[in-house]
Amino acid sequence: MSDQDRSLGGYDPEAGLSPRQAAAVHKLPVPSLLRSLLSEHLDPGYAAAAAAKAAAPPGNGNRLRAAGWLWQAFAALLIAAVFAAAVAQARSVAPGVSAAQHVLAGSVRSAEGATDDLNRRRDDLAGQVDDIQRRQLRDGAEGRQLLGALDALTLAGATTAVIGPGLTVTVADPNVGVDLSDVSKQRVPGSRQVILDRDLQLVVNSLWACGAEAVSVGGIRIGPNVTIRQAGGAILVDNHPISSPYSIVAIGPPNSMREDFEHSSGLVRMRLLETSYGVGVNVSAGDGLTVPAGAARDIKFAKRIGP
Known part of the structure; x- marks a missing residue:
């Protein structure tokens, strides 16, 4: 090493070595972890277990295996007992569950009958009120x-029944006949539901846009606060379930309505479903169509829009 390097504090790695030692190859020490990975292929735990097994008495291994089999048999018996108890409990409570279901179904049917009676009474009273007010007001x-x-207000509020010409649009899911009396065209078990609530909403909105004056879906009048929505596999109109085929009746000028409806987004959507999924679509015009009155609701807040 030169004097200049020594003055700068340099370090000569060959200092103190003979020429032979300096020319020899320097070997770096191998870390113990790397050495163990390269040389010891058996985990220490396995090695200890093998050593313990080798040092155990000759009959000890058989006793351990027998004890393991006994524990496995006991676990299998315990699981079988739990399943047997669950099955027995399910069978014991099944009659009670079935009876409760029958009671609930009877309560539902009774409530539906009472609701239908009240609706008929409401319609009768509404008709009487309408007759009285007409007799009192028609003279002047x-x-x-x-x-x-x-x-005009009752027509807009859908609180009076309407009879007149119009269109009947019938749509049905695949494998469901348009005519429910045809048993051969009923829904095949496991068939898919294609028609959704938004499809019926689109058809109804298209009929309104084509000049319909009154619309009903599945025999239920469409008016203010009446919704068409999906609840699982059922479609609810004003919270009343309806099933396929869905009948939509629109009162209005049939010729102009049908001409405009043929090019509407609702019928285009139905034709697409008909081509793609086999949905049944039928549009017919008729005279003397009937749209029932809708339920009258109390209005708690109203805001006038426009002039």
Whole structure:
């Protein structure tokens, strides 16, 4: 090493070595972990277990295996007992569950019957009120003007039944006949539900846009606060379940409505489902179609929009 390097504090790795030692190859020590990975292929735990097994008495291994088999047999018996107890409990409570289901079904049917009776009474009373107010208002000019305004409001509020010409749109899921009386065309078990609530909503909105004056879906009048929505596999109209085939009746000028409906987004959507999934679609015009009155609801808040 030169004097300049020594003055700068340099270190000569060959200092103190003979020429032979300096020319020899320097070997780096191998870490113990790397050495163990390369040389010891058996985990120490396995090695200890093998040594313990070799040092054990000759009959000890058989006793250990027998004890293991006994524990496995005991676990299998315990699992079988648990399953047997669960099955026995399910069988014991099954009659009670079935009886409770029958009671609940009877309660539902009774409530539906009472609701239907109340609806019929409401319709009768509403008809009587309408007759009385017409007799009281039809004599004077002001009364007749008021009756005309009331008729327009009841038509918009869907609280009066409507009879007249219009269109009937019937859509059915695949494997469901348009005519429910045809047993051969009923739904095949396991068939898919293709028609959804948004499809019926689109058809109804298209009929409104084509000039419909009153619309019903599945025999239920569409009016203010009436919704068409999906609940699992059922479609609810005003919270009443309806099933395929779905019948949509629209009262209005049939010729112009049908011409406009043929190019509407609702029928285009139905035709696409018909081509892709085999949905049944039928549009027919008729006279004397009936749309029932809708349920009258109390309005708690209203805001006038427009002039």
